[in-house]
Amino acid sequence: MALVDLIEKNVIKIPMTAESKTAAIDEMIEVLVNANKISHPGAVRQAILKREDLGSTGLENGIAVPHAKCDEVDKLILALGISPRGIDFEAMDGNPSHLFFMILAPPDQSGPHIEALAEIAKITRSKSFYKLLITAANAEEVVELFHEE
Numbered sequence: 357m358a359l360v361d362l363i364e365k366n367v368i369k370i371p372m373t374a375e376s377k378t379a380a381i382d383e384m385i386e387v388l389v390n391a392n393k394i395s396h397p398g399a400v401r402q403a404i405l406k407r408e409d410l411g412s413t414g415l416e417n418g419i420a421v422p423h424a425k426c427d428e429v430d431k432l433i434l435a436l437g438i439s440p441r442g443i444d445f446e447a448m449d450g451n452p453s454h455l456f457f458m459i460l461a462p463p464d465q466s467g468p469h470i471e472a473l474a475e476i477a478k479i480t481r482s483k484s485f486y487k488l489l490i491t492a493a494n495a496e497e498v499v500e501l502f503h504e505e
Contacts (some may be wrong), residue, residue, distance in 0.1 A: 359475040360502045365393040365495035367448075372439040372456070378415075380443045381405070386456040387435045396428050400460060401434040413445030418490070419480050421473065423459035432461045432468040436498065438490055454490045455480065471502055 369387045374380040381404050388394045407413065414420045420443075435458040442452025457476050461469035480486055485501070492498045492503035 359434070359472055362472070363436060363499055363502045364391075364434065365499050367393065367433075367435045368495035368498050369435070369437040370492060370495055370498060371441075372437045372443065374439070374443055377408075377412075377443065378405075380420075380437065380439070380445065380453075380456060380494060381408075381458075384422065384435045384437050384456060387437065388433065388460070391435075393433045393435075394428050394460070399426070400426055400428050400487050403460075404458070411445035412448070414445030414453050414459070416447060416449040416451075417480070417483075418442065418447075418454040418486065419476075420445040420447065420453035420455070420458075421457045421459065421476055423457075423461075423469070423473070425461050425463045425465075425469065427463060429460045429462055432459065432465070432472060434459050434472065438492065438498070440490055444482070455486065 376385045385397045403426035407424045410436035413422045437456035442454050
């Protein structure tokens with residue numbers, strides 16, 4: 357499944373209001389609850405935090421990809437958050453993160469999870485696309501940008 361197929365306006369939070377790493381994770385989980393993608397946010401939170409304990413998923417260049425495998429989902433799901441002002445996500449380069457992709461996958465499915473991470477890496481290498489995303493006005497504009505990319 358292509359990443360663009362997972363990006364729907366109901367799984368996009370723009371702008372994010374969180375001011376810390378854990379608040380950002382909670383905000384993204386809330387997006388998935390409100391979109392009826394997950395029903396047990398506590399278990400998802402625990403899985404994401406367990407993964408973060410292994411090392412921050414705050415990458416470089418303003419991108420964070422909190423992700424986990426958990427029994428709460430039966431297929432790959434995604435939430436996307438944009439924080440124009442940035443959130444300290446303990447990124448590798450020490451800079452704030454602005455673009456957040458939360459990915460959840462079932463424990464028995466490695467392929468789609470890895471493919472989504474690779475696709476995010478590829479897409480976000482484009483500085484111009486990244487700038488368009490973090491300055492998007494609303495979820496509809498974000499969906500449109502991904503369909504044009």
